[in-house]
Amino acid sequence: MPDAVLWDMDGTLVDTEPYWISAETDLVESFGHTWTYEDAMQLVGAGLWDSAETLRSHGVDLSADEIVSQLTGTVMDRITADGVPFRPGALELLTDLRTAGVRVALVTMSVRSMARHVVDRMDDDPFEVLITGDEVSRPKPHPDPYLRAAESLGVDIRRCVAIEDSRTGLASAVAAGTVAVAVPHAVSIPESDDHVVWPTLAGRTAQDIADLFAARRADAGVR
Structure with missing residues (x-):
């Protein structure tokens, strides 16, 4: 062993990847921009602060810390509501x-x-x-x-x-x-x-x- x-x-x-992708999409679209499935796939496995900088480059006008906090909170809420998948x-x-x-x-x-x-x-x-x-x-x-x-x-x-x-x-x-x-x-x-x-x-x-x-x-x- x-x-x-x-x-x-x-x-x-x-x-939880679908939860993260949904949270990212909603966040980017809330600033009037587009987030594609291909964009989301680039963040799979990446560090959250690195991901936040990518989202900022796609038009999310928040600090990296604010982005991490918002995404994490959204995903945690999904887990609370739907259970752990x-x-x-x-x-x-x-x-x-x-x-x-x-x-x-x-x-x-x-x-x-x-x-x-x-x-x-x-x-x-x-x-x-x-x-x-x-x-x-x-x-x-x-x-x-x-x-x-x-x-x-x-x-x-x-x-x-x-x-x-x-x-x-x-x-x-x-x-x-x-x-x-x-x-x-x-x-x-x-x-x-x-x-x-x-x-x-x-x-x-x-x-x-x-x-x-x-x-x-x-x-x-x-x-």
């Missing part, structure tokens, strides 16, 4: 990992209040560590969020598996040195020697994670 499994949140653990197989795999004694952390570019809003609506508090976008100086695709998660857990990042749904998040996980698993959702992710692509987490178990970790370590010539 790996020492830890590090989970992305939006699009990986929970299917978990991705297929995510909760089951998370439970199986914990049963197997594998430590888990959440590594998200959402702010801490948003991460807690999701985690507090789970049956228990599964994550030992939360690393959030408002607490790192360099967001994904930089390796910093994943490196900080491993440091907080006191484990070797090279003995961690990361699960991501976006190219930006995947780049962060690979750069940090994790065994990276891509589970594409809003955007496609091609096969690569740098990562493994699983079409879905449905049916995946802790043993699948262990087998993958062992195989990738063997390929790299590491025990």
